[in-house]
Amino acid sequence: MGPTLKDATAIAGIGQTPFARQLPESEKTLACRAIVAALDDAGISPSEVDAFASYTMEETDEVEIAKAIGAGDLTHFSKVGFGGGGSCATVAHLAAAIATGQASVGVAWRSRKRGSGPRPWKNTQVQLPTPGQWTRPFGLLRPADEIGMLARRYMHEYGATRDHLFNVALACRNRANQNPAAIMYERPLTREMYMTARWISEPLCLFDNCLETDGALACVVVSAERARDCRQRPVYVHSAAQGLPAQHHGMVNYWNDDPLTGPAWAAARHLWKGADLGPQDVDVAQIYDAFTPLIPLSLEGYGFCERGEGAAFTEGGALETGGRLPLNTGGGGLSEAYVHGFNLITEGVKQLRGTSTAQVPDAATCLVTAGEGVPTSALLLRS
Amino acid sequence: MTPSVPPATDNRPGSGADLLLPVPDDDGAPFWEYAARGELRVQACAGCDALRFPPRPCCPNCRSFAARWQRMSGRGRIWSYVLPHPPLLPAYAEQPGYNAIIVELAEAPRIRLVGNLVTAADAPLNSVDPARLRIGAPVKAVFHTMPGGVTVPRWLLERP
Numbered sequence: 325m326g327p328t329l330k331d332a333t334a335i336a337g338i339g340q341t342p343f344a345r346q347l348p349e350s351e352k353t354l355a356c357r358a359i360v361a362a363l364d365d366a367g368i369s370p371s372e373v374d375a376f377a378s379y380t381m382e383e384t385d386e387v388e389i390a391k392a393i394g395a396g397d398l399t400h401f402s403k404v405g406f407g408g409g410g411s412c413a414t415v416a417h418l419a420a421a422i423a424t425g426q427a428s429v430g431v432a433w434r435s436r437k438r439g440s441g442p443r444p445w446k447n448t449q450v451q452l453p454t455p456g457q458w459t460r461p462f463g464l465l466r467p468a469d470e471i472g473m474l475a476r477r478y479m480h481e482y483g484a485t486r487d488h489l490f491n492v493a494l495a496c497r498n499r500a501n502q503n504p505a506a507i508m509y510e511r512p513l514t515r516e517m518y519m520t521a522r523w524i525s526e527p528l529c530l531f532d533n534c535l536e537t538d539g540a541l542a543c544v545v546v547s548a549e550r551a552r553d554c555r556q557r558p559v560y561v562h563s564a565a566q567g568l569p570a571q572h573h574g575m576v577n578y579w580n581d582d583p584l585t586g587p588a589w590a591a592a593r594h595l596w597k598g599a600d601l602g603p604q605d606v607d608v609a610q611i612y613d614a615f616t617p618l619i620p621l622s623l624e625g626y627g628f629c630e631r632g633e634g635a636a637f638t639e640g641g642a643l644e645t646g647g648r649l650p651l652n653t654g655g656g657g658l659s660e661a662y663v664h665g666f667n668l669i670t671e672g673v674k675q676l677r678g679t680s681t682a683q684v685p686d687a688a689t690c691l692v693t694a695g696e697g698v699p700t701s702a703l704l705l706r707s
Numbered sequence: 708m709t710p711s712v713p714p715a716t717d718n719r720p721g722s723g724a725d726l727l728l729p730v731p732d733d734d735g736a737p738f739w740e741y742a743a744r745g746e747l748r749v750q751a752c753a754g755c756d757a758l759r760f761p762p763r764p765c766c767p768n769c770r771s772f773a774a775r776w777q778r779m780s781g782r783g784r785i786w787s788y789v790l791p792h793p794p795l796l797p798a799y800a801e802q803p804g805y806n807a808i809i810v811e812l813a814e815a816p817r818i819r820l821v822g823n824l825v826t827a828a829d830a831p832l833n834s835v836d837p838a839r840l841r842i843g844a845p846v847k848a849v850f851h852t853m854p855g856g857v858t859v860p861r862w863l864l865e866r867p
Contacts, residue, residue, distance in 0.1 A: 446796065457729040457739075458761055459821045461859055463791055463799045463832060464807045465727075472789035473809055480787070480842045526790035526837075571767065578786070578809055578819045579760055 332423040334551035334558035337366025337544035338670040343661035346440040347538040354540035355435035362542040367555035375400035375427030379410030400427040408695035411665035416564035418545040434666035435540035472525035475617035484635030489616040495643035500655025503681040508659040532616040534657035541666040563599035567591025568699035587700040588625025603627040607687040610668035613656040653682040676707040725798035734762040743858040748776040781848035783810040805832035
């Protein structure tokens with residue numbers, strides 16, 4: 325048995341800026357604010373930082389960030405691909421670096437002005453020829469269209485309905501209504517609002533889509549031993565995984581044998597292999613929710629239910645507080661803020677510290693996932 | 708044929724179609740060249756005959772680098788579909804209620820092509836009543852030359 329990541333490292337600090345449709349400060353400034361806040365939360369000086377990890381579609385880089393916050397010499401820095409699929413991998417890369425002695429204080433961050441910036445899909449000049457040549461000319465333009473295709477097929481194969489997708493949107497909105505930092509804090513959602521909302525890509529309506537938000541977040545990863553001396557209760561990285569399954573094709577995942585089993589399945593196999601726990605031991609889950617259908621798919625992928633049962637799993641308040649698997653307890657990308665899933669990591673930490681605005685009593689284990697559909701990543705955190 | 712990279716959009720005024728044109732890569736270029744001749748062809752391994760899509764340099768089944776392009780019947784079934792609504796690029800927003808479909812090919816159901824269901828090869832993208840869209844509906848390929856000169860496959864219902 326070689327070295328293992330299991331509980332070797334911990335998240336010792338988290339930080340964030342306000343979330344808004346538009347913030348005046350630059351992405352770089354927002355990133356620095358979130359990172360300085362996270363280090364302050366941990367009680368660690370920025371001069372001790374020697375590792376950074378980010379993921380693509382991040383416009384700020386470690387050179388500028390390190391210079392601004394006064395970091396020390398960096399001995400590890402990485403950038404994970406595939407946008408929202410890379411969120412959890414940042415923590416995984418830092419954990420691996422720290423566990424193997426490549427660094428001692430790692431910072432992962434996300435800063436994004438998606439609310440005030442352009443929609444990425446409108447830039448037709450940077451569409452990669454592959455696979456864009458097979459989709460864009462036919463008007464399959466946006467991630468919502470690509471996921472809408474999978475959603476329609478999923479509904480057809482398994483009898484999932486819009487009410488199942490509403491269950492997901494509602495659980496996230498209800499938690500946001502408890503979270504003063506959430507964009508949708510004071511805006512409840514009703515079934516009537518959902519069912520009469522405008523379409524974005526039928527079968528997906530407005531409320532099946534995540535927010536567009538400005539904001540930044542960060543977290544600090546150190547060794548478990550160091551974390552025990554920090555200001556906050558350590559949240560251990562119990563297991564971590566990335567997943568890019570065989571014959572996968574990016575978010576346009578129609579060209580493998582089974583498009584309804586995506587990267588979550590590959591990440592989950594590795595995640596549980598490295599853990600002392602299974603899905604039945606998870607107290608609360610932060611599952612990447614750029615679109616509501618990603619939740620039933622992820623519930624299946626991470627083993628909370630069988631193939632085709634993800635929609636039915638959402639019934640009877642299962643995703644609400646007190647339900648079988650409380651979901652996205654800060655409001656998630658659908659209702660707190662869409663910052664490529666990084667708020668799911670910080671919310672997982674809050675749950676295991678006991679400081680969430682929608683606290684699950686005695687939560688001791690939390691699953692956090694990155695985007696399903698794209699090459700993904702996941703973390704299993706424990707207190 | 709030498710792959711040529713057309714402009715990303717056709718912006719000629721009055722063309723009625725600033726629709727995005729395919730930007731082929733080296734592997735995909737033959738698909739579009741055969742489409743220009745009205746042929747639907749899929750890359751096949753010259754070693755083990757396995758079909759593969761999207762095209763790529765090497766067979767994931769036997770690792771042969773030799774490939775050929777196999778002509779398909781152009782028949783298939785709708786695997787899934789969406790009806791995109793705004794916000795959209797202008798040329799697509801001008802065709803409200805348009806569909807995008809995925810077709811699984813009759814001879815190779817695991818080969819799936821994204822396309823549009825239309826009433827005729829040159830009809831608008833929203834020419835089919837959305838109520839006619841159904842998963843499993845049999846369709847057949849036709850070919851439409853876009854204003855930018857690139858030919859794309861489109862799909863007609865077998866039983867309109």
